[in-house]
Amino acid sequence: MQRKIRIEPIFAKSLFKTTCDNVVTLIQSVLQQGTVVNVSSILLVGGFAECKMVQNALKTAFPTINIILQDDSGVIVLKGAVLFGYKSDIISSRISRYTYGVSCYVPFDKRFHEQKRKIAMKGESYCIKIFDPFMWINTSIQVGHTIIKKEYSTDNKTGCMCRVYITNKDNVMYTDTGECTLLGEFRFSIKNPCREEKELKVTFNFGDTEFSMTVLDLESKCEKKEFFEIQR
Structure with missing residues (x-):
């Protein structure tokens, strides 16, 4: 049966x-955001x-x-x-679903920063694991759009480790509070290591279904590029 x-x-x-x-x-959330x-x-x-x-x-x-x-x-x-x-150029722009940023450290300010994040470097106080955005959520990204970020410095005598994070939250300050997700890491090694920090210029390019991050050593002109997938 x-x-x-x-x-x-x-x-x-x-x-x-x-x-x-x-x-x-x-x-409803898309309509209320005012992007359309x-x-x-x-x-x-x-x-x-x-x-x-x-x-x-x-x-x-x-x-x-x-x-x-x-x-x-x-x-x-x-x-x-x-x-x-x-015909990939049939799409002329995209709307960023997340805010993209990197983890960095900034001069410590007791008015805004948590005391537990305070560290000392070269006689100065800094706050670590700060979320520094370079692309904001709901931003219209044109194909080939390039963002040239302000210059960074190496975090040690041999280079730096850059961590890229994404978030859909507003006003995120730190990268380790559960509000951010690690998208990927970028390790940049410099030529002729020395004790002094070196200035680096970082360029972000949102030109396609992925974005690239290029780090340039301003002194040696050595550069490295890494690709990350754009999250949707």
Whole structure:
């Protein structure tokens, strides 16, 4: 005898509620951030867009916005990927989903910095693990966009270790409070090591699906480039 399981419609629909709510919340947050204005239509793409419960949830949440579903919504994403592979410049800009920054140290200021982070170097007091952003969340990034950061210094006589972090939080001060995620590390070694710190110029390039970080030793003109994946 073949066994069957029967599920009540109400229970089956409840399985999708959390997902639908998350989709609605994400769209609401984008609309409220002010990066887009006068939105009259929302185009649904991907196989999940064909789900009636997703469609109904969006129509209920955004009654004044036209919800559009294409007949081939399940393959639109694939078509876009193929088109991008043949003609990458079809996308002229992207919106940064996170704030990107590096970990650094700055002169210690008791008015703002935690005492436990205070260290002494060369007779001066510094605060460590400061989050220093170079790209902010919701920023429109044009293809080929380059940011030249202020000059840094080597943290020892042989070079430096640069750690790149991302966060979706506002006003993050430190990199080790759980508000940041380590994206990657960049180790730069200098030629002709000496006791004195050397000045470094760092260039960030957000030109494609990844961004590059180039460190230049201003004295020796030696440079190194590292690539990091842009998070979405």
